[in-house]
Amino acid sequence: MDISEKEAQDSLEQIRATFGHTKKKIAAGSTAPILILWGAIWFVAYLGTYVAYLLEFKVYCLRLTSSFSIGIHVTGLCWMVLVLIGMAASWVLGVKRAPVKSPHNKRWGFCWLILFVYAGVWLSLLWPWNDYQMSAFLASVPMFAYVVMGLWADRVLLWLGIVVTLLIIVGFFLFHFQPVFWLWMAILGGGALAGTGLYIRKAWR
C-alpha cells in the first residue's frame, strides 16, 4: 500500500490527538465524579459543623448552658453517615461503574481503605486532640493521597492536593478554635474539590 508523505503525517497527527484525547477522557470519566461527590460531602458536612458550633457558641455566650453540645454530637454522626455514603458511592463510581476495567481499580479502593484505617490508628496514638486538630488531620489524609496519585497519574490531582492541604493549614492556624474554620473548610476545601471535578468534566470533555 502506497501512501503520500502528507497522508502519513496526517495519520500520525490523528494518532497523537486520539491518544491524548482518550487519556484525558478516561481520567475525566473516573476522577471527576468522585471529586464532585467529595466536594459536595465536604461542603454539606463542614457547613453543618459550622452551624452547630455557631449555635453552641451563641448558647454559651447567652449563658443558657455551658454543656449544650447535642448539635455537635449530631454533626459527628452526620459526618460518619456522609463519609460512609461517600465511600460506598466512590466504590461504585471507581470500581463497579468505572469506564475502564483495570486490575488496579480494586487495588486503589483497598489503598484508600487502608489509608483511612491507618489514619484512625494514628489518631488513636496521637490522643488527646481537639475537634479542629482531628478535622484538619483527617482532611489532609485524602490530600496526601491525591499528591501521591498525582505524581503517578494526573498532575491536576497533585496540584489539587497541594492547594487544599495549604488551605487546611492556613485555615487551621488562622482560625484555630474558631467556628469560622468549618466555614473556611466548607467553601474553600469543598469548593476546591467540587470545582476541580467540574473543571475536569468540562475541560476534558
Place this chain on the structure above:
Amino acid sequence: MPEINTIIHQPARLKIMASLVALDPGEQVDFVYLRKILNLTDGNLGAHLAKLENAGYVKIQKTFISRKPRTFINATGKGRDAFEEHIMALEAIIHAKKETDK
C-alpha cells in the same frame, strides 16, 4: 522495513486502535465509553471492532455487571505490535521523503 497495515490504516480503525493502545495493558474500556470518546455510532464502532477482532487485534468481552450487560474491549498483544509497526511505517515514509528532499 515496516509496512503500512491496511486493516489499521482505515481512519475510524486508526482512531479505535490509538484509543485502545492509550490504555495500559490489562485494562479494558467500556463499549459505550469508547463510542463517546471516538464520536462514532453503535453500528459503526461495532462493525470496525468486528474487523479488528477478526484480525486478532482486539478482544471483545461481554459481561454482566449488576445484572446489566456490558461490553469491554482491549487491544491484544498482537494488536499493539501491529499498531506499533504501522506507526513505524508512517514515520519511515516521512523520513524517506525528508531524505530525498535533501
